[in-house]
Amino acid sequence: MGNIDLRGHHFLCILGFRGHGYSPPFVENMWRVVDALRSSEAVVDIKAAPDAVCTACPFLAMSGCRKRNEQSETRVREHDGRILERLGLEPGDSLTWAEVMERIRANIAPEDVDELCADCEWLSLGYCREGVRMMKEGTVTVAEAADG
Numbered sequence: 001m002g003n004i005d006l007r008g009h010h011f012l013c014i015l016g017f018r019g020h021g022y023s024p025p026f027v028e029n030m031w032r033v034v035d036a037l038r039s040s041e042a043v044v045d046i047k048a049a050p051d052a053v054c055t056a057c058p059f060l061a062m063s064g065c066r067k068r069n070e071q072s073e074t075r076v077r078e079h080d081g082r083i084l085e086r087l088g089l090e091p092g093d094s095l096t097w098a099e100v101m102e103r104i105r106a107n108i109a110p111e112d113v114d115e116l117c118a119d120c121e122w123l124s125l126g127y128c129r130e131g132v133r134m135m136k137e138g139t140v141t142v143a144e145a146a147d148g
Contacts (some may be wrong), residue, residue, distance in 0.1 A: 016128030
């Protein structure tokens with residue numbers, strides 16, 4: 001798969017992924033992204049625009065996210081920015097997935113997910129909060145969390 005383009009908020013989505021999504025093609029694509037990240041050599045290129053996860057999203061338009069309305073892409077970029085700022089990263093940075101995980105481990109607590117992702121429809125399921133908690137405890141890797 002080569003380098004993997006990811007926007008900031010998808011770091012936490014990946015930790016919380018449990019095989020659910022907007023559509024079957026979206027879920028299949030997310031599995032491909034997660035599988036690519038299983039390699040300790042996986043390199044992430046941080047984007048401020050639709051990324052590898054977005055490619056199969058039914059809400060993707062030429063101008064970006066259109067999930068709620070024309071302002072959805074702006075809202076998503078703000079969401080990305082909150083997470084990237086917390087991790088000391090910015091669009092254009094490249095680092096390994098292991099380095100991303102280390103930054104999350106050092107800078108985001110499970111309870112921070114409630115603030116960082118306050119307007120996310122998936123928040124109430126608790127998957128991302130649980131994924132961050134398990135990753136910080138070292139009880140599970142992203143690959144194992146995604147396997148169920």
